[in-house]
Amino acid sequence: MTLLDIKDVRGGYGEVDILNGISLSLQKGEILTVAGTNGAGKSTLAKAIVGLLPRVSGGITFEARDLLPLATEDRIAAGIGYVPQVANVFGSMSILENLQVVVGVRDQAQRIRELFEAFPLLGERKRARAGSLSGGERQQLAFARALMTRPRLMILDEPTAALAPAKVAEAFALIKRLxxxxxxxxxxxxxxxxxxxxxxxxxxxxxxxxxxxxxxxSLLDDPKAAELYLGQH
Structure with a gap:
């Protein structure tokens, strides 16, 4: 079943197009990686999906619903979670408070208990200030915050960018669990x-x-992809 369908999406900031006719789809239950060199439009595409790009044309549907007329908060309410690259937790608040301030959550206390079961480290340190967490722990909290609203789709923008090399594998293992x-x-x-x-x-x-x-x-095995885009990471 197609969950997200993107057709000929163009857009950017001001009069400059950063997205120049992107089409792709994501199926229910899958993980889809969007890769490319710096400036290729990866993060801009993520912003277009969640409604943070000021000018977008083409088609973006989620569960066959047209997203383009919807504000960001309505896209979140429709079932899309978003974890931006930066500013994805409130550093001055505790882990628990970071989850409690998420709006639009049914049975909030029950949902927090479920997420503490899924992320035991967060439950053990629920009173700790988010600003004191390691990069990997902050990433877990960012994921948990996005999961509070029970989304059916998560958009992750460069989730390993701020992590120490030793924590990168942990982040990918976490993504694989979603x-x-x-x-x-x-x-x-x-x-x-x-x-x-x-x-x-x-x-x-x-x-x-x-x-x-x-x-x-197939992309990992493609010599062209390896030479031009994948590098050694």
Whole structure:
């Protein structure tokens, strides 16, 4: 079942297009990596999906519902979670408070208990200030915050960018678990090889267009993809 369908999406800031006709789809239960070099349009695409890009044309549907007329908060309410690259937790608040301030959550206390079961470290340190957490712990909290509203799709923008090298593998293991929690995942990631290794499908952008797309395994085995886009990460 197609969960997210993107057709000929164009857009950017001011009069400059960063996205130049992107088409891709994400199926229910899958992890899709969107990779590419710096400036390829990866994070811009994530913002277009969640309603943070000021100018977008084309088609973006989620569960066959047109997203383009909807404000960001309405897209979140429709079942989309978003974890931005930066400013994804409130550092001055405790872990528990970071979860409690998420609005629009049914049975909030029960949902927090469920997430503490899924992320035991957060439950053990629920009174700790988020600003005192390590990069990996903050990432767990950012994921938990996005999961509070029980989304069916998670958009992750460069989830390993701020992590120490030793914590990168932990982050990818965490992402790989998300479908077990009933969440499909679109992950924008600079570490293309590692992200594709835990994904079902992949899409490589270049100049705001789709350069290569297909099964993650086939992209990892593609000599052209390796030479031009995947590097050693």
């Amino acid at each position: 479908p077990e929690l009933g969440v499909s995942v679109l992950v924008v990631e600079q570490r293309a090889r590692q992200s594709l290794a835990i994904s079902d499908n992949g899409c490589i952008l270049d100049g705001g267009k789709v350069a290569l797309a297909g099964a993650a395994r």
